[in-house]
Amino acid sequence: xxxxxxxxxxxxxxxxxxxxxxxxxxxxxxxxxxxxxxxxxxxxxxxxxxxxxxxxxxxxxxxxxxxxxxxxxxxxxxxxxxxxxxxxxxxxxxxxxxxxxxxxxxxxxxxxxxxxxxxxxxxxxxxxxxxxxxxxxxxxxxxxxxxxxxxxxxxxxxxxxxxxxxxxxxxxxxxxxxxxxxxxxxxxxxxxxxxxxxxxxxxxxxxxxxxxxxxxxxxxxxxxxxxxxxxxxxxxxxxxxxxxxxxxxxxxxxxxxxxxxxxxxxxxxxxxxxxxxxxxxxxxxxxxxxxxxxxxxxxxxxxxxxxxxxxxxxxxxxxxxxxxxxxxxxxxxxxxxxxxxxxxxxxxxxxxxxxxxxxxxxxxxxxxxxxxxxxxxxxxxxxxxxxxxxxxxxxxxxxxxxxxxxxxxxxxxxxxxxxxxxxxxxxxxxxxxxxxxxxxxxxxxxxxxxxxxxxxxxxxxxxxxxxxxxxxxxxxxxxxxxxxxxxxxxxxxxxxxxxxxxxxxxxxxxxxxxxxxxxxxxxxxxxxxxxxxxxxxxxxxxxxxxxxxxxxxxxxxxxxxxxxxxxxxxxxxxxxxxxxxxxxxxxxxxxxxxxxxxxxxxxxxxxxxxxxxxxxxxxxxxxxxxxxxxxxxxxxxxxxxxxx
Amino acid sequence: xxxxxxxxxxxxxxxxxxxxxxxxxxxxxxxxxxxxxxxxxxxxxxxxxxxxxxxxxxxxxxxxxxxxxxxxxxxxxxxxxxxxxxxxxxxxxxxxxxxxxxxxxxxxxxxxxxxxxxxxxxxxxxxxxxxxxxxxxxxxxxxxxxxxxxxxxxxxxxxxx
Numbered sequence: 001x002x003x004x005x006x007x008x009x010x011x012x013x014x015x016x017x018x019x020x021x022x023x024x025x026x027x028x029x030x031x032x033x034x035x036x037x038x039x040x041x042x043x044x045x046x047x048x049x050x051x052x053x054x055x056x057x058x059x060x061x062x063x064x065x066x067x068x069x070x071x072x073x074x075x076x077x078x079x080x081x082x083x084x085x086x087x088x089x090x091x092x093x094x095x096x097x098x099x100x101x102x103x104x105x106x107x108x109x110x111x112x113x114x115x116x117x118x119x120x121x122x123x124x125x126x127x128x129x130x131x132x133x134x135x136x137x138x139x140x141x142x143x144x145x146x147x148x149x150x151x152x153x154x155x156x157x158x159x160x161x162x163x164x165x166x167x168x169x170x171x172x173x174x175x176x177x178x179x180x181x182x183x184x185x186x187x188x189x190x191x192x193x194x195x196x197x198x199x200x201x202x203x204x205x206x207x208x209x210x211x212x213x214x215x216x217x218x219x220x221x222x223x224x225x226x227x228x229x230x231x232x233x234x235x236x237x238x239x240x241x242x243x244x245x246x247x248x249x250x251x252x253x254x255x256x257x258x259x260x261x262x263x264x265x266x267x268x269x270x271x272x273x274x275x276x277x278x279x280x281x282x283x284x285x286x287x288x289x290x291x292x293x294x295x296x297x298x299x300x301x302x303x304x305x306x307x308x309x310x311x312x313x314x315x316x317x318x319x320x321x322x323x324x325x326x327x328x329x330x331x332x333x334x335x336x337x338x339x340x341x342x343x344x345x346x347x348x349x350x351x352x353x354x355x356x357x358x359x360x361x362x363x364x365x366x367x368x369x370x371x372x373x374x375x376x377x378x379x380x381x382x383x384x385x386x387x388x389x390x391x392x393x394x395x396x397x398x399x400x401x402x403x404x405x406x407x408x409x410x411x412x413x414x415x416x417x418x419x420x421x422x423x424x425x426x427x428x429x430x431x432x433x434x435x436x437x438x439x440x441x442x443x444x445x446x447x448x449x450x451x452x453x454x455x456x457x458x459x460x461x462x463x464x465x466x467x468x469x470x471x472x473x474x475x476x477x478x479x480x481x482x483x484x485x486x487x488x489x490x491x492x493x494x495x496x497x498x499x500x501x502x503x504x505x506x507x508x509x510x511x512x513x514x515x516x517x518x519x520x521x522x523x524x525x526x527x528x529x530x531x532x533x534x535x536x537x538x539x540x541x542x543x544x545x546x547x548x549x550x551x552x553x554x555x556x557x558x559x560x561x562x563x564x565x566x567x568x569x570x571x572x573x574x575x576x577x578x579x580x581x582x583x584x585x586x587x588x589x590x591x592x593x594x595x596x597x598x599x600x601x602x603x604x605x606x607x608x609x610x611x612x613x614x615x616x617x618x619x620x621x622x623x624x625x626x627x628x629x630x631x632x633x634x635x636x637x638x639x640x641x642x643x644x
Numbered sequence: 645x646x647x648x649x650x651x652x653x654x655x656x657x658x659x660x661x662x663x664x665x666x667x668x669x670x671x672x673x674x675x676x677x678x679x680x681x682x683x684x685x686x687x688x689x690x691x692x693x694x695x696x697x698x699x700x701x702x703x704x705x706x707x708x709x710x711x712x713x714x715x716x717x718x719x720x721x722x723x724x725x726x727x728x729x730x731x732x733x734x735x736x737x738x739x740x741x742x743x744x745x746x747x748x749x750x751x752x753x754x755x756x757x758x759x760x761x762x763x764x765x766x767x768x769x770x771x772x773x774x775x776x777x778x779x780x781x782x783x784x785x786x787x788x789x790x791x792x793x794x795x796x797x798x799x800x801x802x803x804x805x
Contacts, residue, residue: 208762234763241762298711301743302768308745 010051013040014058030072041080052087053100060103067114074115075123081107085143108150112157121158124151125177133184145194152198163212168236175244182251196292199248203241204299239358242303245296246364253367253408258290260370261414262459297371307372310365318389334435339396346397346404366412380419384428387420388440395443426470441479449492465499469540477541484554490573497580501587503540543591552596555581563607570611582629589636601630646780653750654738656719669702670802671776675742676705677715678725682771686730688792693734699803705736710743711770742767757782777802
């Protein structure tokens with residue numbers, strides 16, 4: 001028996017549909033007709049492109065000409081149409097295929113216009129919830145986008161046609177499904193523009209459903225009661241839409257930010273030094289995504305959200321979280337207290353069954369405020385204490401769990417850190433409680449060490465240096481040494497050694513001499529002044545004997561951890577820290593006791609001589625680099641001995 | 645007297661444009677933009693202006709760059725654009741913000757008097773329209789999608805009142 005007799009051709013199937021249509025007219029048995037469609041349309045993968053096109057044309061014609069079918073069994077059709085996208089279309093320039101795909105889309109339109117609104121609405125929500133987001137590369141990405149587009153349009157159109165006096169019930173269902181779909185989508189890709197635009201359009205174009213005709217009489221509702229229901233419903237719909245767009249931004253920026261902190265830092269550097277920073281991301285994706293989010297920002301304003309008010313509220317709420325920490329405890333206890341408070345706060349904002357309001361997404365709001373300042377080209381007005389409060393609120397929970405991490409929160413917090421530090425003074429920074437400073441610095445080091453974005457790491461480390469320069473010397477030094485002693489991330493240690501070297505070498509700007517210069521330039525001041533003797537230049541961190549002892553001990557420990565003589569191996573990440581220390585010694589050799597340098601060099605050279613000659617698994621960890629550093633230090637020691 | 649007549653925005657040259665001069669007039673206020681999909685509505689607005697100005701209709705355009713950066717030009721450029729492209733003869737005033745904390749007082753007033761869909765006060769996009777009666781009451785608010793011509797019957801009604 002041939003395949004032909006077992007499985008009918010596309011032409012025959014269309015024939016069956018049309019014959020059954022005649023029977024339908026006699027029996028009004030729409031359920032049987034729906035079953036027939038299910039049977040023949042649920043597996044069409046065996047057909048050629050031409051046959052599929054024929055089948056879709058036939059199916060579409062039936063829907064177009066027989067709207068009553070759509071009215072009766074509209075809930076069954078979207079799934080059949082959705083499956084047709086999965087056929088092996090080439091999605092290229094084939095005109096026949098293009099027409100077939102257009103017909104599938106138009107099939108959705110017919111259902112949207114004629115299907116039972118509540119049934120098609122619920123079906124489209126169900127299909128959106130069940131959509132498989134894991135296949136999203138190449139052609140599959142296009143298919144997925146087509147499906148999302150078709151379903152979102154169906155949700156939107158059918159929602160408009162529902163007659164209800166409680167529209168918020170349907171709106172909340174739609175928005176939850178949209179956010180769930182978006183969240184699933186983002187698990188598989190960070191390219192969010194397409195769906196973000198669709199969600200933006202959904203919120204922008206939302207019009208509440210009409211009320212049923214004569215509902216007052218039908219349900220015995222007075223005009224006064226109807227007005228109260230209207231007011232409540234309008235309030236609920238407003239807050240649902242506000243919450244929705246903040247959630248869209250919050251979700252969109254969970255795994256990818258728009259690098260506003262880096263932009264701020266780069267602009268600052270350009271203004272101060274005239275140098276354009278090479279660490280800059282200017283790709284098309286960032287630009288177009290920024291444009292998309294600026295549209296969302298505009299929409300949030302149309303939804304009566306004032307981002308300046310929201311920014312003030314964010315600052316106030318963040319300061320209020322800090323005020324819950326008990327004063328009289330130790331730094332460590334206060335830090336633990338605060339992290340607990342910030343985590344509880346985060347959980348409450350994410351899930352709080354007791355809440356009587358519809359919450360905004362806090363990260364979404366934070367990021368929208370950043371967008372507002374970016375769009376208006378304004379520097380936000382906040383103190384360093386407020387910036388630290390915002391920073392700790394949004395970034396501390398991420399120390400506790402990966403679930404609470406968000407690139408948007410990171411970028412937003414660092415943006416405000418930069419904004420505040422540009423006009424902060426060391427005196428203002430000195431007034432911030434010590435435990436907050438320590439936690440603030442720890443979060444910067446933590447995220448800088450764990451984030452995969454090179455541009456962000458550079459921006460964060462640059463900021464860290466800036467803050468450390470403004471802090472009291474002992475606080476900066478103790479923090480760096482504490483990080484080198486206890487930080488669990490080796491890359492953090494390697495970066496911190498560079499910062500320590502930088503602060504031990506760089507000198508503070510000579511404030512007195514600057515003041516004198518200003519005074520000399522004064523036009524009104526003409527009287528003679530006595531010139532004060534110039535003070536010796538002061539480094540940000542002075543290497544006292546105690547401090548060189550600390551660092552010496554750390555280097556010795558690092559050498560031991562790097563070379564395992566028993567198993568003849570070199571720990572690559574520890575070796576990078578050791579390279580950092582050797583480089584540090586090269587930089588501060590004039591300030592470091594020579595006998596200690598000598599000991600370190602001798603010990604390192606000995607370990608290097610015994611180390612296996614095989615190359616390490618990281619280009620940056622070349623054993624030759626350590627030998628070169630030792631050579632430089634030996635030359636310095638030799639020249640010192642000669643000059644003595 | 646309605647508080648509407650106490651308002652005094654600035655004209656394109658930066659001079660006060662006191663609304664006290666609008667007493668007894670029907671006023672149509674529109675936030676306009678030169679690079680918007682709705683910009684061609686200038687044509688119908690000007691037609692309404694020509695047809696009803698002598699009967700007491702005053703149309704006021706408030707350029708705003710709040711939506712999609714679609715009004716980026718200077719006041720001078722905006723005036724020139726309106727005249728040369730659409731022959732606009734009704735007053736197009738100084739560029740303002742219509743939403744947010746920097747919104748022009750005119751917009752703060754009319755938005756509060758006549759909230760839009762769902763009770764949102766803020767303007768949604770360019771070319772939203774507010775109709776003010778002869779007593780200074782903000783009586784209608786129309787979305788950007790509403791074409792100026794379709795407001796004509798309501799304008800006539802208010803002019804006859």
